[in-house]
Amino acid sequence: MRTMAQILTAITTRGEADRPLPELLCVECAHALSVAAVAMTLMSEAGHQAVIGSSGPLASRLEEIQFDLGEGPGLEASRAQHTIAHDDLTGAVLTPWPSFASAALAEGIVAVTAVPLRLSGVGLGSLCVYRSSRGPLDQHRTATTHAYAGAAVGILVHLQDQMWPETLHPDLDEPMVYRAVVHQATGFLAVKASVGTVDALLLLRAHAFATDQALVHIAREVLSGRLRLHPEADDD
Template sequence: MAGILQRLHHGGPALVEDCARTLGVDGLAVSALLEGGVREVVLADPGMGARFEELQFTLGEGPGPDAARTGVAVLVSDLRAVLPQRWPALLPALAEDRVGAVFCFPLHLGAITVGVLTLARETPRPLNAREMDDALVLASALTSLLLNGDGQPLEKLAVMSSHAVLRQAVVHQATGMISVQLGVPLSEALLYLRAHAYSHHRPLGDIAQDVVARRLRFAPPAPASGPTAPEDPKDDVS
């Protein structure tokens, strides 16, 4: 962990994988809280960490959003023991995944929460004392990095992994396009995008790419008195 903390401020190959191995987990992700409470994933392994974060981002619920909202760590040592009503959309979506335990640590200083560190493991079991200590140390270091005011922390984190993480830039672009198409606020447009991804059992990033590429267009419901045919019915969503 001491070596990882040194590399955290200077970058280096395989940082995500080394962090996960040191903490005894199979997946790791770091998200930053942007204006309006939006969580932007800036670092994730290409496997379990990225998959779990994309599910949370698509569905808008889970231990990560809870930790970001409350500023309190959410430690789930056995996801199978969680009551269905806690995360009614996320838990069924994880049924075919191998995630057995998830630990989300808010990155905060006092009342200010700037992000979330998410750890996931395949085997359901709690973090031991050493793993918990290391996770808290890493969370503290990440908090300091995200609070750095030179405008570079997110870029530094994003280039530390050799793999691309979530396609959230295209999600934001698609959200803006849907907002214009439907004449609704951005927050409501994101809900439409999430609902479409969930109902079609597809990743949010894939749906967003279809919107940006104009293969998919969201159209407002036609007036009952005189419906107007969409420009391309097979690609419009009302």
């Protein structure tokens, strides 16, 4: 078992200065647990999300699905502030996120554990561990998962402590650039459809889900004017 301090030391002394720390943490965690994918997500109390680290392409894809749907174990863990564990997604298991569960199964993921990232009573997001074999994590791997979640919080504090209060550290900000277009389209659609930003995002998500396309793609289409999700009459 590695302690939180050992994990942090291992990650910060790897000499891969060009790779962001959250990404290194996810890679290390996936390796230590021998799991298919690990991802780290920020979430504010207002519900804004940002995927800030992933162990590889599969983790990125799973997080994109979770972000696009607005549902999944990571979001549930962030909101509920406790660990969410589903050891077998193949059975007739009811999860609060059926769409995500079937999408994850299609990617070969059959079990998932999501640990909330918390500090001084403030929820910061979650660490998601995706597995391709069913069954619960044993005590040892559960402890390791929580040690990595603790290290993830340590990294967040370490990075943000170097910053001005209201700007994000580049390692946390850069992963957000990819989805900036979704937030722009949210503001855009809020005006065109005369709705609030929360409803506008729901409209975008619903259309992405209904047409089985990526939310980022739908957002680009809306911003370019090629796709209208609002009534003609409201347009000028």
